[in-house]
Amino acid sequence: MRETSYQELLPKALEQLPGGAFLTVKAGDQVNTMTIGWASFGHIWSKPVCCVLVRYSRYTYELLEKAADFSVSFPLGGKLRQALHIAGSTSGRDGDKFARAAITPVPGIKIISPYVDDCDLVYECKIVYKLPMDENALEPMIQANLYRQGDYHVMYFGEIVGAYMK
Ligand SMILES: Cc1cc2nc3c(=O)[nH]c(=O)nc-3n(C[C@H](O)[C@H](O)[C@H](O)COP(=O)(O)O)c2cc1C
Incomplete structure (x- = not known):
């Protein structure tokens, strides 16, 4: 992987995002990855920041509560489509998701959490x-369309400390 600026990756990352990316977290000896389709990239607190949204029901939420960091890995051009499907439809609570999705965690370069090979x-x-969503502050149509069952998201803001491309 070649280190680059986060801006250089951004157009391709944003194009891929609705199709899925791997959010990977390590806390203690627990590691997990899940597919995300939502994230926000920007400049806050004079830092480059990536914000991910994770519902309380996810195993990944449990890990993020104990973790110091996370990675977001984007496969492009339709690559790893099946793995994105598996990582986005099964839970790490039920066994090693990397094995099930046939993907490999690679040790983080600047952080503890690994990223996804390939x-x-x-x-x-x-x-x-981190910022738990406040249901009273949410626009009613979004509430009705996306949170009918509750299970709100917690927003985790990560300072981007490394950006890499193949
Ligand atoms: C394309 C796609 C995008 C997704 N985006 C999100 C997301 O942004 N936030 C979220 O909480 N769940 C999202 N999910 C659902 C989780 O990936 C899914 O519930 C997963 O099984 C959670 O795994 P875990 O229990 O191991 O954390 C998405 C699923 C797919 C297929």
Whole structure:
């Protein structure tokens, strides 16, 4: 992987995002990955920041609560489509998701959490803020369409400390 600026990766990352990326977290000796389709990239607190949204029901949420950092790995061009499907439809609570999805965690370069091998773009992020969603502050149509059952997201803001491309 070649280190680059987070801006250089951004157009391709944003194009891929709705199709899925791997959010990977390590806390203690527990490691997991899950597919995300939502994230926000920007400049906050004079830092490059990536914000991911994770519902309380996810095993990944449990790990993020104990973790210092996370990575977001993007496979491009339809690569790892089946793995994205498996990582986005099964839980790490029920066994090793990397094995099930036939993907390999690679040790993080600047962070503790690994990234996913064979991905084209990787962001390494150090958690600097977390924000549970406030249902009373949410626009009613979004509430009705996406949170009918509750299970709100917690937003984790990560300072982008490394950006890499193949
Ligand atoms: C394309 C796609 C995008 C997804 N995006 C998100 C997301 O942004 N946030 C979220 O909480 N779950 C999202 N999910 C659902 C989780 O990936 C899914 O519930 C997963 O099984 C959780 O795994 P875990 O229990 O091991 O954490 C998405 C699923 C897919 C297929």
